[in-house]
Each structure stands twice: as C-alpha cells, then as structure tokens.
Amino acid sequence: MSAHVSPVRTYVVIFLALMAGTALTVWAAFQDLGALNNVVMLTIAVVKATLVVMYFMHVRHSSRLTTMTILAGIFFLLILFSLTLADYATRDWLTVAGH
Amino acid sequence: MSDSHGHDSLPGLAHQFDSYEQQRESASLGMWAFIVQEVMFFGGLFVTYLVYRREYAAAFAAGSHHLDVKLGAFNTAVLIASSLTMALAVRAAQLGKKKPLIGFLVGTILLGSVFLGVKTVEYSHKWHEHHVPGPHFAFESTGVHGEPIDPHNAQIFFSLYFAMTGLHALHMIVGIAILLWLIFHAARGRFTPDNYNYVEGTGLYWHFVDIIWIFLFPLLYLIGRH
C-alpha cells in the first residue's frame, strides 16, 4: 500500500552500474597499483554492495529502523574485524628479551 | 473462534496482527534482523580470511592464481542479473501483476541455476587438480614471484575458498527452493499488493546473497593478479 514502487529504469541503471563495477574491478586487478590494489578492489565492492542495499533492497525508501539495523550489523562486524586484528598486528611488538 | 478484538475476515492477515501494515513492517524488520545474523555468520569466515591472508600472503596469491577469473567474472555478472530479475519480481508483486511476477521469478531461478552450474564446473576442476582440502590435497606450484609455497598454507586458502563459496552456494540452493515455493503460491494468486511479504523477504535474502558474492569475487579470485 504505502510501500515505495521504484520505476523499472532505476533498476536497470543500477544493474548497469553494477556490471560496470565488475568490469572495473577485474581491470584494476591486472594493473600494478602496489598496495592500492586492495584498496581499489574493496572500495568498488563496497560501492556495489551499497547500490544493491540502497536500490535493490529499497533501503533508500525504508524506515530509519531498517537503516539502524543494517548499521548495527556493520558496526559489530567491524568490531569483530578490528579487535581481532588488533591482536595479530601487535603480537610481535614485545617478544624479545631486553629490547 | 471469533475473538472480540480480532479481525476475522482479512485474507492473509495473521491473527496476531491488527493490520496489513503492522504485518508487513514486522516481516520486513524480521528479515533484516535475519540478514544481520547472516552478515555475522559470514563475518566469522571473513575475519579468518583476513588473519590468514595477512599471515600467508604469498600462498594466498598463489592459490588465487589457480582460480579462473573468467568464470568468476561471468558468474558475478550472472548473479547481478539475477538480482535485477529478483528486484523486478518484487516490483511486479507490489503492483499485483501476477504474470510478470512469475516470469521474473522463473528468470531468477534460471540465472541462479546457471551460477550454480558454473560453480560445479569450477569445483570439479579443483577436484581434478587435487585442490580440495583433505588427505588428497596437493599443491606444487610456486608463488607469484617464484618462491616455494608451503602446501599447508595454500590449503588454508582453498579451505576458505570452499567454505565461503560453498556456504554461499548453499544459500543459493535454499534461495532457489524458496523461489520455487513462491512460484507455486504466486500461481494461486496468493500475493496481493497488500500482502506480498514473502516475495519481498525472499528478495532481500537473494540480494544479500548477491552482496556476499560481490565481496567474495575480488577477495578470492583477484589476489595479486598484476
């Protein structure tokens, strides 16, 4: 009833953008960008995922509660990543006697 | 069976709800909470991936070179296309158009099946190359820069590859089963603009599975390709 109905055009545009993103990420992977390769790759993936969430999953037209739910998921996922890696990244800082 | 404060005659409205709107909002929130749960489920795999990719970078790059970028990219495109048909199916349900709804659901199933078919081909390659973790695992290749690779470390890469893509494929199989169920009920005209929660919920689920693949593809197929 009150749910938002997006025009077909929106879906097609997003679809084409996602296809372009896929092509771009493959192309970028074969360029030597040094450490930037991973950054580019993940940035494209995040952008693609955001497009899917916003338009295919209608979050753009959803309630604030939906947004909060998604952000909560992402927040706790990042906690899992960052605090676990905090251990691995700092393990060899203090291992040698007398140093 | 009539209770004084219930609704007795609204089709498709469960007894515990007072209105379609309440029912739809509940279904939507429930599905989103389920997706968040799925995010954390895959999150455990992603953090494992991060830890070992950091630790065994060379082995991960070497393992990644044994995956077929062309097939992976093709599958990414197929899955994105299936997300488009799924989104259009939800739109058809919103508008109460039965025939397009069924058509797009069938399209989604076909694309999903193509994806799984390609995945099967990839898995069988891995099986023949002894890249399936376990007692038959073997990895003789050197690294991207010619360095020797400890097969154990490459095995961790392939373990994560199979765990991640395997669970992803399992989610797709479940999704296809649900889509078949939707087609059955759509054919009986069960979904109306008031009540298409099952279509919408399945759509959210399908797009989520797509998003997982959007991350899996670069993380598994495209390491150290330059």
Added chain:
Amino acid sequence: MSAEAVSPRTNYLNAEYGVSSWLFTRDHKRIALLYLGTITVFFALGGLMATLIRLELATPAGDLLQPDTYNRVFTMHGVLMIFLFLIPGIPAVLGNFLIPIMIGAKDLAFPKLNLASWYIFTAGGLFILWSLLNGGVDTGWTFYTPYSTSFSNTHVIATGLGVFITGFASILTGLNFIVTIHRMRAPGLTWFRLPLFVWAHYATSIIQVLGTPVIAITVLLLALERMFHLGIFDPAYGGDPVLFQHLFWFYSHPAVYIMVLPAMGVASEIFAAFARKRIFGYRFVAFSSLAIAVLGFLVWAHHLFVAGISVYAATVFSVLSMLVAVPSAIKVFNWTATLYEGSISWETPMLYGLGFIGLFTIGGLTGVMLATLGIDVHVHDTYFVVAHFHYVMVGGTIMGYLGGLHYWWPKISGKLYPAFWSKLSALIVFIGFNLTFFPQFLLGYLGMPRRYHSYPPEWQVLNVLSSAGASILAVGYLMPLVYFVWSMRYGKPAPANPWGAVGLEWETPSPPPTENFPETPVVVGEAYDYTQRNYRFPLRDRHEVANV
C-alpha cells in the same frame, strides 16, 4: 477477582487437549511450557554431572571416576548447562510467556517461527544427548583446538552440531522478540513505559542475533577441521589455535550477558512488585541493559590474557572490560535504592531477588578482578574463575530464573504454591550456593587449576566444604520441583493478581486466555505506577461504568 478464578473458564491450558494440541501449538504460552519441560530435563542432567564432579573432588585422589570419565563429565556439565539450560532458560520460558502479555499483544510476531525454534532447540539438544549417551565429549565446553580437532577421541562433531543447531533456535527467538517488541506494543505503550523485563530481553535479543552466528560458523569450521584437517585452527597444518579462541569468545563472552541480562530483567520486576514502587532510575536501568549488550561485544579477549595474544591487545581488552562493569553497577545501585521508602514484603520471589542482587554483586566484582591483568595471570584457569562464573550464572541467572518462576508461577499455572516451603527452599539455595562456591575463590587463589580430576591433599578441606554445599544446593533445587508439580494438582487457585503487583500480566486472569486479553489494552502511563491505574480496557471499563 477471585470468583473469576474459581469458576471454570477457558484459558490457554484448557482451551484444547491432547498431545498434538501441545506439539502443534502456536500459542507463545504453551511453547514456553514446552521449553520449561525440555530445559528442566537438561538442567537435571547437568545437575547430575555436577553431582559427580563434586563427589569426585571430595577426596584429593582421583578415586571415584577414571580421569577420562571425569573429563567427559565436566564437559557435559558445561555443555548441558550453558547451551541447553542457561542460554534458552529465562528468554525461552519466561520471556516467551510474558513478553507478549507485558506489551498487550496477542502473541509474538511470528508464532510459527516460535514453535519452529523449540523444535530446532530440541533437535540440537538430541544431538548433544546422543553424544552424551554414546560416551560424551571430553574437550571442555570451550572445545579448544588442537585438542578438539586432532587429539580427542570423543563425539566432538555431534556435540558441535548440537551447539550449531541450538544456536539457530536462540537466534530465531531473539529475532522474534526484537520484532515483537518493536511492532506489537499496545497503543500508548511507548519505549519508556515498557517494563524493564522487556528492555532486558530486547538487549538480550540483540546479542543473540549478532553473536550467535559467529559461534555457529566457528563450530562448523571446527567440525570441518576435525574431518579434513583444513589447517584453519590446527598449528600442525599452519593454523593458529588462538584464532579459534578469538572467534569462540566473540560469542561466548556476550553469551554470558545472554544468560544474565534476562535475570536482571526479572530482578527489576521483582523489586518493583515487592517494594510496590517504581524502579529507581528507570531510564538508567533500561539503558544500562543496552549498554551491557553493546559493551559486552568489546571485551572477549579478556579470556585470552595468558593465551599468547599481544600484550597491547590485552591492555585494550582489560580497560574495555572495566567499562562493562559500569552499567552493571548502575543496575545494582538502582535496585538497592528502589528499596528506600518502599513497602517491602518478604515473599518467596523477593527472597530470590534479594539473593540475586547479593550474589550477582560478588560475581560482578570478582569479574572486575579477573579483568585486571596482573591478577588474571595468576588466577586464570583456576577455581577462582570457576567460582566467579558460578556466582554470575548460578547466583545470578538461576536465582533470577527461580525468582521469576516463583513470581509468575500463579500466572503460568493458575495455582498457588506453599509459601513456607518455597521460602525455605530460597534460604537453602542461598546457603548451599555460598557454601559450594565461596571456598572455590580461596582454592583458586591458592592455585588449584580448573578441570583437575585429582589435587594435592592440602586443598581437601575447602573441596569438602564445596561438596557439602553442593549437596545442600541440590536439596534446594529439588524442593521447587516437588512443590510446583504438587501445586498443579493440589494448589489453591490463584487470583489474577496474587501479589498486588502492577503490570499488564496481572490485568488478565490466571492462567490467561489463549489470546491473553479479551480486548487490546491501552496504556496511559508509566510502568510500576502504584499511585494510579495506567491500563485501560475500553470495552470493560465502559461495562463497569454502566454497572455502577
């Protein structure tokens, strides 16, 4: 009021008869009773294991059980108690029964899913039961690798799958509660009019939905590692066993809050009802539940201080662990302040409530000691830890569970239980509990490691005290089982509101009708308001006015 209770009346218990009316029910109240029956069986089995542990440890020599048997016994004790009793415990029984009633709803948002959760839970329980009957598991409930993946010869995979499956029951219950609390509240029932029991369950549900999937994937990887030696957790194949511990505790520390937050919710209800007073600092208590749920996810590696993690990461986790104690302290102080100028009646639920606050305080404060790095190195993996978490989980969760069961039993069963015997049981539980677990703090600092089957003779006195306490505790736990069952047949019928308490659950008859209320209530004021009536039933009120 009482006339209504005496006359035969259709309620959720007598609405339908027969086994299938229970096994296929979608009524949240009946599903709560299904859970009650199931987890009581698991609690009894877990208790049996505890009995064997305390019998073995009554003497220093390992003379009653073989070492191998003892290891299986303490493992099964942990697995049964944690995954099959404490985690489902209060949410699936009391939460399931009460949340829809407390918010004036006819049922949870997804009744079929609720029933499915019980089946999933039971199926997972059967996996664990199967492994128990076929020799059990000997890895400890923590399943640390590589012992669990490459060295144990017991049913690790079956038990792991059991944990995996029951995990989904927990996730789906949490999801159901979240949606119910968001979408099913009665008109006028704003967030700050909700009973604190509902707030506590909301916070619990968040942890269930966010944390449980991580243990699910972890035990799945564990099972794959054991079958195929992937190398993810096994150092012999290049893996890091500490990663398993990270992932395991990412869930299992917040799981402690899954167990204790609902008990805190029960305590809030009991304190309000038996002091007949609004909980002091209502909003602080409500938000502290959410704070515990969020901060609870930031502290997991305090279980890993001596496990070989980075000392810098350990420092960060230590300071974060201190933060989570603040919301717990806020709750304890606010409950205490609620008593001030209250009208306190020493009924059985209140005795359990008072016991809860004291024991939880000790459990929480010893937790702070464990989070202190310098102390933890010495007491980690000793009986100090064992004593600490039993103070939280038995002294906190089980006291809360029993308190809640005593508080709402008249509502659940429609019958009253004997006051004298129940007060006696509360006293026995309190004394038995302290005698069992306080000596373990002393043993822990003296250096007795946990999971020891035999120990040096100089520790026997404290161990005998602990075993003696356990036998008293067992009596205390058996008594409610007897008089609750007795009351179902012989107890006096309970009035709708036997305690003179305020709350929507006391506005409906005991036991409630299938749809909870004859009409949807309207809430016009705050929870626990003893100065005026804040619940309106438009049809009934009009009827009463007409009769006057």
Added chain:
Amino acid sequence: MLKNFPLLPPSASTLSGDVDAVYLFGVAVAAFFSVLIFCAVLFLAVRFRRRSPDEHGTPERALIWLEIAWSVIPLVIMLGMFGWGAKVFFDLHRPPSNATEYFVVGKQWMWKFQHPTGNREINELHVPMGAPVRLTMTSEDVIHSFYVPAFRSKSDVIPGRYSSLWFQATRTGTFPLFCAEYCGAEHSRMIGHVVVMEPRDYEAWLVRGASAQTVVASGADLFGALSCNTCHRTDSAARAPQLAGVYGREVTLADGAKVKADDNYLRESILNPAAKVVAGYQPVMPTFKGQISEEQLLQLLNYIKSMAAAPTPQQAILGGTEAR
C-alpha cells in the same frame, strides 16, 4: 590457625608480592562494595517492610547526581585497578636483559626442561635463587599452560610457536608446577616441581648431572650437521642472510614489509623458509619441518641467538633499523 589454613600460596618470586598487592586491593574493593550492598539491602528491606497489605511505596524521581556518582566512582576505582594491574602485567612480560634462558617443551602429559648448560629434566626444574630466569616454551601436541602459583606466573604453551615467561625466585624450596590449560586425560597429572636452590648448590647440582654439552654447543653442532653453514656464511659468497646479530633486529622482506626477527620469526624461517624471505635473497632454503624435534629446534635457535653481532657490510642487507 592461618598457618594451617593459608589464604595465599607461598610467595617466592620478585613479582609475587606485586600480584598479591593488586589482588588484595581487588579483594578490598570487592569486599567493600559487597558488604555495602548486602548491608544496604538488608537494612532497607527490614526498615521499609510492608506494614499493611494495601500499602505501597513512595515513588522517587531519579537523582541525576546520584546516578552519576555511582557510575563515576566505581569507574575511577576500576580504572585504577586496570592501571595497576596493567603495570604488573607488563612487569610479568618484560624479563630483564640478563635473564638466563631455559627451554620448556610440553607434551601430553609431561614437562621437558633443558638448562642452558644442556642438562635435561622431566617434570622438575632446578633454578638458582636470585637469578632472573626466562623460559622459552613450546608444545609438541596440544595447548598446555605453565603455572607456578608460588611465582604468580602463568603462560599458555602453544604448539607451533614460542611463548615465554620469566621469574626471579626469592626463596629456596620446592614449589608445585601445574598444567593449567586442559590438555586431555591426564591433565591433572601433568604436574611437577620447581626447585629453587642456593646458586652454589645449583652449580653443584648442574655438575652432578653433567651433560655432554651446552644448548648453544648442541645448536652449533646441529648447524653444521644440517649444513646450515654452507649458505649462512659470513663471507661475500653467502647465498643466505648472515645470522650473526640478527636476533631482535627488524629485517626487511622481499615484499618490503618489515618483521622483527624474534623467536617465532626464526622458528618460522626454519620450518617454513619461504613464508618470509629477507629482501635480496632467493627462496632457496629447504624446509626442516618434520626433520628436527622441538628440542633440536630450540637448540638451533639458541645458537643463532648466541651469535654476536659482527659489524659487517651484510648488515645493510639485513635491513633495517636497530631494534629498540
């Protein structure tokens, strides 16, 4: 009375007093708040007991200052405990540079020790009083945990890597040693003793049990027997990084990353040489995984550590900055 019923284990290391101090402070805090809550609850519950069936309590508004007070005061106390505890924790993790290194290998269900002099023991470790002792530990199978209550010290012993623990005994005597991490059927029998002796007695004990050669010497022999020295040479024809003085330094890897050459890095480089190759070298070293025991590995490691830093041009390749 207290002598027969002690509340603290014997205190026998330089740091055990510090740990006890934090602990007793924690006990004091816990006791204070527990007693406070118990007394307050009991007093209020009696003082405000219900006197008539229809009575109800007097509702209060929340007092913001009170809420803040009972949030902030405990937080300050706990942060104090954190800081103190963290200091003790770092003390427990930072051995003095003159600590003597002993080697521990745990296996189901025994402790194997080797002294720097080469003496070996099982389930019993003799150490001199007053000298800092650093244990480098690993496990052959599952995770164990080395725990001596009298030293207030504990560390998990993990297969596949090294962990360490140090203490300086302050009293002679025999102190129990436990495995604190559950490790299988005989977990509770994986116990032993640490015997602290007067330095003179310790020397005599070492001589009595005289072993063939020191750990460093065994390592040097192995270094030759395994032909390590054919590549790890000091001359310019070396095909492998020079090892003298490498321990504790940062080395630059082929991919530009920097790694500190600590116990675990050296261990990995022997067992899985390709994983982290030093910049400027080809990954030609064979793996020694499965060919040497944990004890031999520790001997090799100790030999490498014993090589004094000789200032040679090679150091530029070893890379890096001086470790702090």
